Each structure stands twice: as structure tokens, then as C-alpha cells.
Amino acid sequence: MKISEIQQLLxxxxxxxxxxxxxxxxxxxxxxxxxxxxxxxxxxxVLLTGLLNLQTVRTAMMMDMKCIVFVRGKVPDANxxxxxxxSGIVLMSTENRMYQACGKLYNAxxxxxxxxx
Amino acid sequence: xxxxxxxxNVDGENxxxxxxxxxAVKTTLKKMGFPGDTVRRVAIAMYEAEINMVIHxxxxxxxxxICPDKIVIVLADKGPGIPNIDLAMQEGYSTAxxxxxxxxxxxxxxxxxxxxxSDDLEIETELGVGTTLTITIxx
Numbered sequence: 001m002k003i004s005e006i007q008q009l010l011x012x013x014x015x016x017x018x019x020x021x022x023x024x025x026x027x028x029x030x031x032x033x034x035x036x037x038x039x040x041x042x043x044x045x046v047l048l049t050g051l052l053n054l055q056t057v058r059t060a061m062m063m064d065m066k067c068i069v070f071v072r073g074k075v076p077d078a079n080x081x082x083x084x085x086x087s088g089i090v091l092m093s094t095e096n097r098m099y100q101a102c103g104k105l106y107n108a109x110x111x112x113x114x115x116x117x
Numbered sequence: 118x119x120x121x122x123x124x125x126n127v128d129g130e131n132x133x134x135x136x137x138x139x140x141a142v143k144t145t146l147k148k149m150g151f152p153g154d155t156v157r158r159v160a161i162a163m164y165e166a167e168i169n170m171v172i173h174x175x176x177x178x179x180x181x182x183i184c185p186d187k188i189v190i191v192l193a194d195k196g197p198g199i200p201n202i203d204l205a206m207q208e209g210y211s212t213a214x215x216x217x218x219x220x221x222x223x224x225x226x227x228x229x230x231x232x233x234x235s236d237d238l239e240i241e242t243e244l245g246v247g248t249t250l251t252i253t254i255x256x
Binding site: 033034035036038039051053054055056058061062063064079096109 | 220229
């Protein structure tokens, strides 16, 4: 799935990384605990989260993720957007809640690595 | 190749800057052409340890030695020390305050994660004196 499709499915607003929307991603995960993301996630390229701070971007950087979706309409601050922009990570915000957002993407074929429908 | 040595100070009062040292090391390893899996293991283990330093120990120093066959990261702090290493190594055990959890950390996965992603982990700790972690990751 292209990142642009995620944006459309979630009706999300893109904050940075517009130039990377054509990238393909094959798996995603959802969590507000970065410790859990670092522990259990292997090759997920997309992180859905309600956690809004700079460490969300740093966690994604360490995990080589390509896109962060902030749920519940949360909007990152300028520093967070700048760091993500420098790192080539797409940031977007959706009004969907976590469960809805994950459900929509899963339903469209974006699974967690190792899971099958 | 002579080992390459990098040193960093981790500011214990600044949660926002936590992870800068790990980011710098990750960038260096990538540029040097280390395999992606090795780079990621180093980045995650060091990042967890760096976050721990900020949460629990008011910061400290990090020394990284990059050899062709392994990367050794030594993180030293003058924090309170770890009262019970066995408990601290259990997944889910955490002494982090609630405000840290609201920042997305403190789930009790820090040290277990560091162990999981490293080939060797040594912990020297003394109550009231500090803690030194030596993380070795083979290439």
C-alpha cells in the first residue's frame, strides 16, 4: 500500500514528507507506549499513535519507520515536524480514533508483520 | 581498521534531547556501511539505555567503540543505582513515575529490550553511586 492511500483512507492531513507519499509500506502497528514499539515491532513501516512528543519520531527513526499517523486529531508541534522532515518520515493527523484508524487500514490489507487475515 | 571512538554527554534534565546520541551513532554506522540489522540493534539498545539515563539517573556519559566485528557501548551514570537487577530485568517491571509513562516510556521494557537486542550486556551498579552498562553487539 502506498502512504498516499493511508492518507486517503484516514482522510488525514499531512504535516511533512509530502514528497514521500508514493513510498510503498507493507505493515503497521498501533501503540501509545514507545517502549512496546521498541520491544515488539520488527519491520512495521507505519506507526499509529496518540502520543504526541519528539520521542515518537525518535522511536520511528530507530525502527526505520516511514510514516507516523497521529490519531484523534492530534497535531504535532513545530519541533516534532522539523525532526521528522529532516529524517524523511511522513507525519499525518487523522480525526479517527486509534481503533477506527487501525481497523480501516487492516481492512484495506495493511497488516502487522507476521499476521494474516 | 583502528576502532573508531565516539563520546557523548546525555543531559538528564532534557527529555526532548534524549536520543540525540543514539541518532548520531545510527547515522555514523549507516554511513560506514554496517548491515541494516546491526545498525538497528545498536540504535534501539542505545536509545533505550539513553532514555533510562534521563528517566532514572539525571543523565551521564556514553562511549561508543566501533570495530569491524563488533560495537561496544558503555553508558555510565551517577544515578541512584539499581536496587534489584533481577527485578529490573523482568519484562513489565518498572520504577518509572507516572509522568514518564505519559511520555510513552516506563513500561518496564528498557533493560529487557537492551538485552534482547544485544549479544552481551554487563551491568555494574552500586546504590547511591551509579550504574554502568556495557552493551556489545556483534556484526
